[in-house]
Amino acid sequence: MTQPNPAGLEDVVAGTSEICFIDGKEGRLLYRGYDVRDLAEHASFEEVVYLLWHGRLPNRAQLDAFVQQLRSVQALPGQVLDLIQRIPPATHPMAALRTAVSYLGTLDPDQEDQSQEANLRRATRLVAQFPTLVAAIERVRQGKEPVAPRRDLPLAANFLYMLRGEEPSPLHAEVMNVALVLHADHELNASTFAARVVAATLSDMYSAITAAVGALKGPLHGGANEQVMRTLLAIGSPDKAEAWVKEALAAKKRIMGFGHRVYKTEDPRATILRRLSRKVAEAAGDTRWFEISQAVEKVVAAEKGLYPNVDFYSASTYYVMGIPFELYTPIFAVSRISGWTAHVLEQFANNRLIRPRAEYTGPTRREWVPLDQR
Numbered sequence: 227m228t229q230p231n232p233a234g235l236e237d238v239v240a241g242t243s244e245i246c247f248i249d250g251k252e253g254r255l256l257y258r259g260y261d262v263r264d265l266a267e268h269a270s271f272e273e274v275v276y277l278l279w280h281g282r283l284p285n286r287a288q289l290d291a292f293v294q295q296l297r298s299v300q301a302l303p304g305q306v307l308d309l310i311q312r313i314p315p316a317t318h319p320m321a322a323l324r325t326a327v328s329y330l331g332t333l334d335p336d337q338e339d340q341s342q343e344a345n346l347r348r349a350t351r352l353v354a355q356f357p358t359l360v361a362a363i364e365r366v367r368q369g370k371e372p373v374a375p376r377r378d379l380p381l382a383a384n385f386l387y388m389l390r391g392e393e394p395s396p397l398h399a400e401v402m403n404v405a406l407v408l409h410a411d412h413e414l415n416a417s418t419f420a421a422r423v424v425a426a427t428l429s430d431m432y433s434a435i436t437a438a439v440g441a442l443k444g445p446l447h448g449g450a451n452e453q454v455m456r457t458l459l460a461i462g463s464p465d466k467a468e469a470w471v472k473e474a475l476a477a478k479k480r481i482m483g484f485g486h487r488v489y490k491t492e493d494p495r496a497t498i499l500r501r502l503s504r505k506v507a508e509a510a511g512d513t514r515w516f517e518i519s520q521a522v523e524k525v526v527a528a529e530k531g532l533y534p535n536v537d538f539y540s541a542s543t544y545y546v547m548g549i550p551f552e553l554y555t556p557i558f559a560v561s562r563i564s565g566w567t568a569h570v571l572e573q574f575a576n577n578r579l580i581r582p583r584a585e586y587t588g589p590t591r592r593e594w595v596p597l598d599q600r
């Protein structure tokens with residue numbers, strides 16, 4: 227690790243965790259010791275959630291029981307559905323999600339119980355309800371009725387079913403599962419750190435998750451995937467990519483979906499998402515957005531030496547799947563709720579208040595001046 231840089235806490239080690247390991251030089255990402263590339267190839271999202279929380283892969287009986295637990299709590303309380311109907315229609319789905327999560331906290335059946343068992347039940351409800359919540363927010367935004375979750379579909383397929391009102395193709399279900407696996411955790415990223423800071427005050431899990439959703443919403447973090455799609459749409463065709471990117475860089479603008487605080491090589495998730503983007507594009511017979519993405523990647527590499535991050539190829543993947551771009555960051559949250567809750571559980575299990583210091587750069591002592599003499 228290089229010398230820590232207090233600006234933005236770069237390379238500052240702010241705690242210990244057994245959940246996720248990133249090698250930013252080699253471009254490796256492990257969840258509880260398992261390479262994310264193996265998990266993306268073999269695991270269901272539900273297995274990954276279990277792994278993040280319990281530190282080991284479930285056996286078949288454990289996985290079946292866990293999936294049943296999730297399915298038993300995936301429906302939303304009626305009050306939350308009423309709240310979603312009352313949110314102003316122009317509200318961004320991430321803002322609606324943040325409000326809905328906070329409201330879920332007021333309906334928590336474990337209200338007074340702060341035991342780890344109660345927190346695991348909260349985490350289970352949150353992971354199960356996030357897809358239902360995001361799908362309902364989108365349906366209402368489109369003036370449609372929310373679709374109730376099904377108890378016979380895996381979480382990724384169920385999410386697409388609730389969004390569209392019809393079962394997804396096997397390819398779309400598989401791609402969504404891989405996307406959820408890839409976004410599940412990423413060490414002390416901004417939203418997870420926010421969640422841990424809140425948890426470390428011994429506040430409740432819903433407060434920690436509400437803070438995390440707020441942090442993920444920003445375009446320098448999870449909000450970048452929506453901005454990537456806006457960029458691709460603004461460029462419009464592969465032959466316009468070079469001029470567009472050069473002009474944006476000349477104006478000192480950031481190209482969304484590129485660069486990373488930790489990876490100094492290609493983000494392993496981007497490698498997998500690039501493949502998925504091509505796969506769904508070819509299956510749909512619509513490779514335009516993939517081709518623009520490739521053209522942008524080439525120019526950004528040549529001009530700035532930057533690599534795509536997780537947000538870059540997820541945008542074109544979701545777009546070809548017919549998902550509105552305002553949902554890309556909420557989909558990130560549907561996955562990252564697993565990592566957030568894992569970190570909050572880990573924080574509660576071995577807590578100490580997180581309270582860093584600032585290097586003071588303001589004026590030294592000043593003399594008091596009465597109001598009418600200023």
Ligand code: ACO
Binds near residue numbers: 234446479481488
């Ligand atoms: N486009 C253009 N230039 C960039 C970009 C980019 N996407 N990313 C970094 N740079 C440049 C900066 O301008 C700076 O150049 P300079 O030294 O000539 O001024 C240099 O690279 C270092 O940038 P920093 O901002 O110091 O890097 P930092 O580690 O603070 O930022 C971040 C990381 C926020 C991800 C940045 O790369 C960025 O803004 N990317 C675009 C937004 C994005 O894709 N965010 C998603 C990240 S992944 C995630 O959170 C899920």
